[in-house]
Amino acid sequence: MTQNEKLTKLIQLTINGESRPLLVEAHWTLSKVLRNDCGHTGTKEACNEGACGSCTVLIDDIATPACMVLAIEQEGKNIETIEGLSKDGQLHPIQEAWLEEYGAQCGFCSPGMIMSTKGLLIKNANPTDDEIKEALGGNLCICSNYEHIINAVRSAARKMSKEQANV
Amino acid sequence: MFNTKAVGTAVRQKDGRPRVTGEAKFYADVLFPNMLQTRILRSPYPAADIVSIDTSEAEALAGVRLVMTYKNFPKAFRDTLYYVGDLVAAVVADDETICEEALELIKVEYTKKKFVLSLEEAIEPGSTQVFEGVENCHDWEFHYTMSDRDPETKLFKTKTQTESNAFGDIDKGFAEADVIVEQKGIKYAYCKSPAMEPRGCSANFDGNKLNVYTHSQGLHDEKLCLAQALDIDSHLLNYVSPYTGSSFGGKNAFPLDRNIASHYLMIAGLATLHLRKPVHCGYSREEEMLCGWSRGSIGDVKLGFKKDGTMTTMDFFHWQEAGSGGDKYPPKNAVLATGSVLYSHNVEHQRSRIRYVHTNRFCCGGWQGYGVPEGTYAVETTVDIAAYEMGIDPVELRKKNCMRAGDVDSGWDPLTYKSCYISSSGIRDCLDAGAKHVDWKKTWEHPNKKTGRIRHGMGVAIFAMAAGRPGPGNSSEAMVKIFPDGSAALVCAIADIGQGQHTVQTQIVADVLGLPYEKIGLVCHDTDSTPFATLVAGSCATWIQGWTTYGAAMDAKRQVLELAADKLNVAADELTMDEHGVHVTEDTDTKISFSDAFGTRGHYGGIHEVIGYHVHNSPHATGHKDGKADQIYIPKEKGAQFITMDVDTETGIISNVHVVMAQNVGKALNPKVVEGQLLGSRHGVENGLLANDCIVDKRNGWLMTPNWVDYRHTTAMDCDVTPLVIEKPGDLSHPLGATACGEGAACPTLASFSNALYNAIGVRILETPFTPDKILTALGKIPAKKGKK
Numbered sequence: 001m002t003q004n005e006k007l008t009k010l011i012q013l014t015i016n017g018e019s020r021p022l023l024v025e026a027h028w029t030l031s032k033v034l035r036n037d038c039g040h041t042g043t044k045e046a047c048n049e050g051a052c053g054s055c056t057v058l059i060d061d062i063a064t065p066a067c068m069v070l071a072i073e074q075e076g077k078n079i080e081t082i083e084g085l086s087k088d089g090q091l092h093p094i095q096e097a098w099l100e101e102y103g104a105q106c107g108f109c110s111p112g113m114i115m116s117t118k119g120l121l122i123k124n125a126n127p128t129d130d131e132i133k134e135a136l137g138g139n140l141c142i143c144s145n146y147e148h149i150i151n152a153v154r155s156a157a158r159k160m161s162k163e164q165a166n167v
Numbered sequence: 168m169f170n171t172k173a174v175g176t177a178v179r180q181k182d183g184r185p186r187v188t189g190e191a192k193f194y195a196d197v198l199f200p201n202m203l204q205t206r207i208l209r210s211p212y213p214a215a216d217i218v219s220i221d222t223s224e225a226e227a228l229a230g231v232r233l234v235m236t237y238k239n240f241p242k243a244f245r246d247t248l249y250y251v252g253d254l255v256a257a258v259v260a261d262d263e264t265i266c267e268e269a270l271e272l273i274k275v276e277y278t279k280k281k282f283v284l285s286l287e288e289a290i291e292p293g294s295t296q297v298f299e300g301v302e303n304c305h306d307w308e309f310h311y312t313m314s315d316r317d318p319e320t321k322l323f324k325t326k327t328q329t330e331s332n333a334f335g336d337i338d339k340g341f342a343e344a345d346v347i348v349e350q351k352g353i354k355y356a357y358c359k360s361p362a363m364e365p366r367g368c369s370a371n372f373d374g375n376k377l378n379v380y381t382h383s384q385g386l387h388d389e390k391l392c393l394a395q396a397l398d399i400d401s402h403l404l405n406y407v408s409p410y411t412g413s414s415f416g417g418k419n420a421f422p423l424d425r426n427i428a429s430h431y432l433m434i435a436g437l438a439t440l441h442l443r444k445p446v447h448c449g450y451s452r453e454e455e456m457l458c459g460w461s462r463g464s465i466g467d468v469k470l471g472f473k474k475d476g477t478m479t480t481m482d483f484f485h486w487q488e489a490g491s492g493g494d495k496y497p498p499k500n501a502v503l504a505t506g507s508v509l510y511s512h513n514v515e516h517q518r519s520r521i522r523y524v525h526t527n528r529f530c531c532g533g534w535q536g537y538g539v540p541e542g543t544y545a546v547e548t549t550v551d552i553a554a555y556e557m558g559i560d561p562v563e564l565r566k567k568n569c570m571r572a573g574d575v576d577s578g579w580d581p582l583t584y585k586s587c588y589i590s591s592s593g594i595r596d597c598l599d600a601g602a603k604h605v606d607w608k609k610t611w612e613h614p615n616k617k618t619g620r621i622r623h624g625m626g627v628a629i630f631a632m633a634a635g636r637p638g639p640g641n642s643s644e645a646m647v648k649i650f651p652d653g654s655a656a657l658v659c660a661i662a663d664i665g666q667g668q669h670t671v672q673t674q675i676v677a678d679v680l681g682l683p684y685e686k687i688g689l690v691c692h693d694t695d696s697t698p699f700a701t702l703v704a705g706s707c708a709t710w711i712q713g714w715t716t717y718g719a720a721m722d723a724k725r726q727v728l729e730l731a732a733d734k735l736n737v738a739a740d741e742l743t744m745d746e747h748g749v750h751v752t753e754d755t756d757t758k759i760s761f762s763d764a765f766g767t768r769g770h771y772g773g774i775h776e777v778i779g780y781h782v783h784n785s786p787h788a789t790g791h792k793d794g795k796a797d798q799i800y801i802p803k804e805k806g807a808q809f810i811t812m813d814v815d816t817e818t819g820i821i822s823n824v825h826v827v828m829a830q831n832v833g834k835a836l837n838p839k840v841v842e843g844q845l846l847g848s849r850h851g852v853e854n855g856l857l858a859n860d861c862i863v864d865k866r867n868g869w870l871m872t873p874n875w876v877d878y879r880h881t882t883a884m885d886c887d888v889t890p891l892v893i894e895k896p897g898d899l900s901h902p903l904g905a906t907a908c909g910e911g912a913a914c915p916t917l918a919s920f921s922n923a924l925y926n927a928i929g930v931r932i933l934e935t936p937f938t939p940d941k942i943l944t945a946l947g948k949i950p951a952k953k954g955k956k
Contacts, residue, residue: 041196042189044412046363047452051875054363082189095187099179102839106665107186108363108412114187133883140875142363142413143665144849146883147890148842 011075015040016084024071031055031066034081042082042111046140053139056112056119057081063119065138082111085118093159094118094152103152105143113139117153125161127153173674173684174903177839181669181689182410193364193410194380199371199445203232203259205434206266207448208273209457210253213282213527213868214297217246217255217275224272225258230265233438234258234273242396243433248277249297249491250527251868252457254430259438259446282527284863286357286465286488289524297491297525304486306330307521313577313586320798321575323586331520332502334577340480340516344471348553353545354934355917356860357463357488359456360534361850361880364412367431367449370439376403377439379432382418383408385702386660389420389432390694396422397436409692414664415850415910416534416704417460424492430458456873460532461861463488464501466545471516476559478550478568481506483519485542492530500533500632500705504542504914507578508803509631510550511570511589519578527868528861535850537705539632539914547628547918548933551925560611561922562602565629565807569594576801588792590800590900593831593893594629597807600891601627601829605809614929622814624927628918631805634710634907643711644698645719647676647779649727651762653746655680656688657719660700661712663691666909667840668708672716674836675903679720681745698780706804706909709836710901715783717902723779730774731764802900804911806830806893808848810919814927816946819939821856821924824886826916833898833906841908845890849881851916855924856885858936 007026012019015038022037029048034040034057043066044054050068057066058080085092094114097103104110113136120127120135127135132153141149185191222234235257237244244254258269281295288294289303297303313323313334323334341347368381377399383389383406390406397404411418420429422436435448450458464487471480483505501521506514536543554561570592577586602608611625646658657676663669669689677684690696701711724744731749732739735757743752750758766773792798809827814820828848832841853859857879862871872878898906917935925931930945943949 035196036198040189041192041198044193044364045195046365046412047875049452049874049876051452052363086188091184091188098187099183102177102180102183102843104180104183104186105667105843106363106411106413106663107183107191108193108410110187111189136883138882140363140880140882142361142415142880143843144846144881144888145843146849146881147846147888148839150883 009072011072013071013074013079014077015079016081022071026070026072028071029067030057030069030071030074030079033071034066040081040083044108044111046108053116054109054112056115056139058115058119061119061122063116082115085114093163094156097152097156097159101152101155102148103145105145109139109141113141113149117156120153121157121160125164126157171678173677174836175834177837178670178674178684180667181673182663191410193412194368194382194408195449197369197380199369202369202445202447203261203442204263204266205257205259205438205446205448206263206270207254207434207454208256208270210248210251210255212248212277212279213251213284214280215248215277216280217248218278219276220256221274222256224274225269228265228269228272230261231269232259232261232442232444234269235434235438240437243430243437250529251870252454252529257434259442282868284527284865284868286463286486286524286526289526290486297527303525304522307523310520322798323577331518332507332578333518335516337480337482337516337518341471344480345474346472346553346557347469348472348549348556349469350549350552351467352933353466353468353548355462355464355541355544356854356935357461357528358854358859359861359878360415360417360460360532362413362415362417365450365452365455366418367447368435369445369447370435371445372439372443376405377436378405378407379436380407381432382411382414384411384414384416384419384662384664384704385700386662386694387699388702392420393422393432393436396433397440405693405695407693408662411662411664416532416537419533419702419704452875453873456878457870458529460534461488461490461529462531462534462541464541466541468545468549470549470553472553472557476557476564476567477513478506478510479513480516481510481514483546485519485521485545487521487523487541488528488531489523489525490528490530491525500536500538501542502578503539503632504546504630505578508576508589509546509570509629510568511574511576513568533704535910536632536914539630540851540917543628543630543914544917544921547915548921551626551922552931561627562598562607565627566595566598569629570631570803570805587799587801590802591831591833591895591898591906592805593895594805594807596893596895597829597831598627598629600893601807601809601827604827604889604891605811607809614926617927617929620815620817622816622927624812624814624923624925626810626919626921626923626926627807628915628922629807630911630914631803632706632911632914634706634802634804641701641707641711642699642782642784643701643715644780644782645700645712645715646698647719647723649680649723649761649777651765651767651775653682653748653761654686654688655682655723656690657716658690658697659712659716660691660694660697661708662703664703666703666708666844667837668703668712671709671836671840672712675713675716676720679717680724681743683746686746706907706911709905710802710907711783713905714902715781718781718783719779721779722781723777726777726779727761727764730777731759734759734764800899802898802906804907804909806911808915808919810923812923812927814924814942816928819942821937824852824856826852826886826888827891828888828912829891829893830908830912831893831895831906832908833894833901834896834904835892835894836903836905838892841892842890844908845892845912846888847910847912848888848916849886850913852886852920853879853881854917854935855920855937857881858938860936
């Protein structure tokens with residue numbers, strides 16, 4: 001394929017609740033499109049082969065490495081990125097918990113970790129430690145801050161249960 | 168001096184919020200319009216010469232802007248290749264797809280040469296030479312013998328360049344020893360510096376200057392090197408790095424040395440200057456693995472003891488795989504694990520010798536422990552062997568001999584000082600705390616008492632490593648601005664690579680000024696807006712930048728108090744500053760606001776900001792014994808680590824790995840930050856547990872593990888770490904009594920892991936990683952592999 005033979009397609013993606021048209025090439029991954037075409041650079045790329053979890057986003061509430069799916073196949077699905085979590089400057093309880101428990105060191109893995117956490121807490125509001133470890137098993141933190149991260153997930157679960165109870 | 172409010176508490180991380188919202192812009196998140204992309208053609212051979220290279224077809228491809236080779240950019244490329252992944256050419260084009268297409272159009276004719284791929288092979292006499300006419304093995308160039316010890320100060324007065332680092336009389340030491348324990352061939356498998364964010368940079372020429380967006384451990388250091396390497400004036404280069412996605416030393420950039428891992432800077436810098444267009448050059452994960460700083464070593468250790476376990480003599484021989492370079496930035500720190508520091512208390516005779524061994528692999532460099540993990544692994548394995556041989560509890564043997572505060576450090580920085588004092592230790596407290604946590608006294612058992620299929624193991628190791636690089640070149644500067652509204656800003660380029668320096672330095676400013684932590688801002692993101700700051704390496708930032716920040720805040724405060732003193736008609740030393748302004752210390756009603764003290768009147772008149780400044784040259788302003796200029800205290804990172812595990816003797820699988828990391832941090836400036844640093848103990852578990860080994864195909868030198876699936880890092884599922892932060896405030900080298908805390912946590916891990924494994928199965932395995940097949944072979948359950956001893 002040369003420059004002049006690129007296959008592009010106009011698609012419509014729903015990202016953080018907003019529908020937007022995007023002109024994409026067939027081989028572009030979702031992480032590439034989120035970063036380069038949507039300005040959602042909170043989705044990090046560290047391996048581009050599904051081994052590290054730093055590009056994790058939610059697709060229809062399922063935590064998914066965005067480097068492992070094609071953008072062109074995501075029409076009609078709800079894509080949620082780290083940028084969709086805080087509303088009007090108000091942090092999401094998971095983000096609050098992350099700050100309280102020092103869940104981030106360098107912070108490069110944090111967006112992916114936080115999205116995996118949200119995916120877990122949607123399915124399981126009160127996870128055990130083993131369930132937390134399993135849910136984050138695909139997210140590397142090379143600072144190896146896992147104890148703080150696990151504390152943050154526990155704390156987030158408590159915060160969200162409390163919020164739920166107050167509704 | 169001042170009250171500590173922010174210091175000592177887990178305040179919110181200064182730049183924590185953008186890190187959890189995705190707003191933090193790491194270098195690759197800064198996208199310039201029409202930015203060109205780069206791809207690198209890398210050598211498929213471990214040793215080859217380029218006979219010819221034809222780039223005409225690639226250059227003719229639509230969208231290709233530049234093809235770089237040794238012909239047009241000899242500063243960045245060469246025609247001799249030393250490792251698989253070495254630079255052959257680079258394509259700069261409109262997008263990555265075009266780059267990749269163009270790479271395939273470059274025609275290269277190589278002459279393949281003989282190569283050598285492992286430390287063991289390269290050591291052999293007559294082995295293939297990596298650099299023609301140069302021996303593969305050579306001594307570290309800074310070995311010194313210390314002698315002429317002053318009986319009163321215990322410091323050495325004379326140093327002589329020799330073939331090893333030594334003091335005392337090694338032969339006499341062993342002749343007089345009651346027990347001699349020797350272990351050779353303790354092998355640390357060749358592995359790679361890790362970092363979450365892959366390396367790279369984006370360069371942009373804005374009409375006036377070259378702006379380089381990248382990650383950094385030392386913005387100013389790297390900027391000065393890059394300007395020199397690009398042959399432009401330093402003022403023409405702005406180095407921008409607000410966030411770094413972890414580094415561990417592997418992102419230290421030395422563009423002046425073509426062997427070192429900074430090719431992205433040279434390629435993007437040269438291309439941008441040539442094309443006057445923004446250029447991005449970033450590495451893939453595979454390139455990270457091919458061209459990341461490495462370590463790998465073999466250690467031989469011989470120890471001499473008195474009957475009661477007093478260690479008097481140590482001989483240490485360290486072979487370091489240097490790859491195709493790297494001897495300029497060596498893990499000389501390995502010496503710190505020897506009697507010159509770690510066992511400084513009783514050792515009277517020591518010799519340690521480091522030899523570099525070239526191979527056709529990427530170079531070694533200083534990362535995460537800078538040689539200490541390798542040295543500690545060899546020494547602490549042998550100390551453990553000695554404990555079992557002498558029938559002394561491994562914890563007690565270490566407590567008897569380990570480094571103590573006030574011991575003489577003869578292992579570090581022989582360039583500047585003959586020797587100096589160790590400012591604090593606390594290793595014995597760490598051993599006690601860790602032993603208590605794992606209930607060592609009640610639960611430790613000798614391996615010969617263990618039965619059953621699953622064997623529980625408990626291991627211990629201690630460590631000490633240098634904090635920073637004392638002496639010339641290790642300076643840092645900072646400015647502190649105070650504004651009329653009572654807020655302030657620290658202007659300082661210290662890099663926060665995840666170790667929390669932005670938070671900790673701001674805490675220091677808050678408390679010196681008496682202002683709330685939330686009122687202190689930070690300007691840190693580029694070299695144009697900040698003064699020179701030290702490279703954050705060797706866990707030096709709390710020490711060196713801590714002094715600097717403290718000095719700059721004191722200077723700013725002094726100026727504000729003088730302004731207020733003038734207005735209040737009192738002496739400045741009678742005044743105190745807090746969030747409301749300045750008041751007389753003994754009379755809080757005699758006060759003045761910041762804006763009145765500054766005399767600020769809207770846009771006109773008065774002073775609009777007070778700027779404090781400090782430059783710190785270590786160690787000249789650190790602690791001195793009895794105020795004597797030639798008797799200096801040097802801080803060390805130090806502690807003790809315990810590992811417990813279960814080993815299945817039928818499958819060779821290790822499980823339930825629990826690491827307990829106890830470290831004396833002096834005063835914990837931020838308890839959560841230091842706790843986070845201690846969690847770094849996990850590094851080393853992967854070397855032991857997770858088959859963390861760069862396996863190469865011996866036929867062609869190709870790396871078989873160039874990804875995070877085959878070369879694993881620990882996840883939340885692999886082990887648990889309990890950080891035990893031991894506080895013994897009052898380290899004599901620091902204004903707030905803190906001491907270094909950082910990469911040290913990873914230094915003892917492989918040793919304590921190995922010692923726990925021995926304690927479980929009763930057999931020593933001396934080669935990492937400790938894979939199930941090695942464990943089963945050691946237990947005699949499966950035959951040894953052919954060709955292996």
